[in-house]
Amino acid sequence: MTPDALAGALSSDLERIVGLFRSLSPASGLSMTAAATLASLERLGPQRLTLLAAREGVTQPAMTQLISRLEDSGLVRRGASQEDGRVVLVAITDEGRATLARRRAGRTERLAGILAQLGPDHRAALASALPALDALASIPRDDDLVRTPAR
Amino acid sequence: MTPDALAGALSSDLERIVGLFRSLSPASGLSMTAAATLASLERLGPQRLTLLAAREGVTQPAMTQLISRLEDSGLVRRGASQEDGRVVLVAITDEGRATLARRRAGRTERLAGILAQLGPDHRAALASALPALDALASIPRDDDLVRTPAR
DNA sequence: ATATTTATATCATGTGCTTATGTAAATTGG
DNA sequence: CCAATTTACATAAGCACATGATATAAATAT
Numbered sequence: 001m002t003p004d005a006l007a008g009a010l011s012s013d014l015e016r017i018v019g020l021f022r023s024l025s026p027a028s029g030l031s032m033t034a035a036a037t038l039a040s041l042e043r044l045g046p047q048r049l050t051l052l053a054a055r056e057g058v059t060q061p062a063m064t065q066l067i068s069r070l071e072d073s074g075l076v077r078r079g080a081s082q083e084d085g086r087v088v089l090v091a092i093t094d095e096g097r098a099t100l101a102r103r104r105a106g107r108t109e110r111l112a113g114i115l116a117q118l119g120p121d122h123r124a125a126l127a128s129a130l131p132a133l134d135a136l137a138s139i140p141r142d143d144d145l146v147r148t149p150a151r
Numbered sequence: 152m153t154p155d156a157l158a159g160a161l162s163s164d165l166e167r168i169v170g171l172f173r174s175l176s177p178a179s180g181l182s183m184t185a186a187a188t189l190a191s192l193e194r195l196g197p198q199r200l201t202l203l204a205a206r207e208g209v210t211q212p213a214m215t216q217l218i219s220r221l222e223d224s225g226l227v228r229r230g231a232s233q234e235d236g237r238v239v240l241v242a243i244t245d246e247g248r249a250t251l252a253r254r255r256a257g258r259t260e261r262l263a264g265i266l267a268q269l270g271p272d273h274r275a276a277l278a279s280a281l282p283a284l285d286a287l288a289s290i291p292r293d294d295d296l297v298r299t300p301a302r
Numbered sequence: 303a304t305a306t307t308t309a310t311a312t313c314a315t316g317t318g319c320t321t322a323t324g325t326a327a328a329t330t331g332g
Numbered sequence: 333c334c335a336a337t338t339t340a341c342a343t344a345a346g347c348a349c350a351t352g353a354t355a356t357a358a359a360t361a362t
Contacts, residue, residue: 050310
């Protein structure tokens with residue numbers, strides 16, 4: 001299979017799978033961007049506001065506001081950087097982690113129900129595709145490359 | 152692998168893949184819901200407003216407004232039902248199909264660029280996972296079951 | 303030391319969602 | 333059948349969340 005054909009097929013499947021994902025996600029009071037940002041913070045550790053904005057594909061003012069809301073809700077914490085007095089390092093709190101965990105538990109539970117309806121063969125195929133999916137999920141995004149100083 | 156473990160692993164990968172998908176989708180002036188609704192209309196044919204709302208996980212008023220906007224943009228058409236004078240059957244237009252196609256082309260192009268960075272082994276694994284992904288994408292949603300008349 | 307750049311915040315505005323409610327068509331029950 | 337209820341959609345008011353323009357303070361460069 002050519003890379004282009006693979007991209008086309010994947011793109012088509014992804015479109016519908018994202019829809020499935022959205023219908024699986026419990027109404028936790030978090031917007032898609034909020035949930036994705038929290039997940040990034042949990043996975044990558046404390047991050048600068050600007051990096052978060054680039055990573056989630058929103059503008060910097062939008063991220064400033066989102067972080068303010070998340071901070072008010074107690075899900076993240078603003079911290080200062082020691083090297084640079086301008087930067088804000090955003091970190092997830094225990095409460096933020098707990099909220100994420102609840103969200104995931106709900107989604108996983110519904111997904112398990114759906115997988116149960118699938119045939120064992122399809123389940124096996126999905127299980128064997130996990131490393132590839134993980135590779136897909138782990139692909140560096142543009143914004144990860146932003147921090148390449150020209151030396 | 153147990154179904155529950157599979158659900159957990161899938162759920163975790165999906166969370167990050169959705170983020171990738173969002174960053175791949177071109178800014179076509181369509182919201183996520185708008186794009187998903189258009190895609191549903193293309194795939195399933197004309198649909199009632201209420202069914203669309205349930206399928207996309209928004210309220211009925213939200214769908215009424217969305218359809219009005221899409222109609223103003225010429226991407227969908229409102230039609231009447233012959234059996235029931237209350238229902239509105241929403242259909243995608245040729246322009247709507249063209250818009251969807253452009254969106255997909257942009258996404259596919261970026262995805263192809265990313266896949267090229269992956270190793271051939273990972274590409275092969277993804278290719279072999281396509282049937283399973285397709286099965287996952289084809290799983291009926293709750294709202295598809297709504298139409299089960301009690302006889 | 304001044305000018306420029308960078309990181310974040312603030313403000314004004316617009317879109318898209320929600321809840322509450324209205325209207326007309328279909329269905330139900332006496 | 334006709335009044336009451338239900339169903340499908342529309343409308344309205346308000347809030348969440350995004351954008352673009354701009355301000356401020358810290359760091360860097362000339």
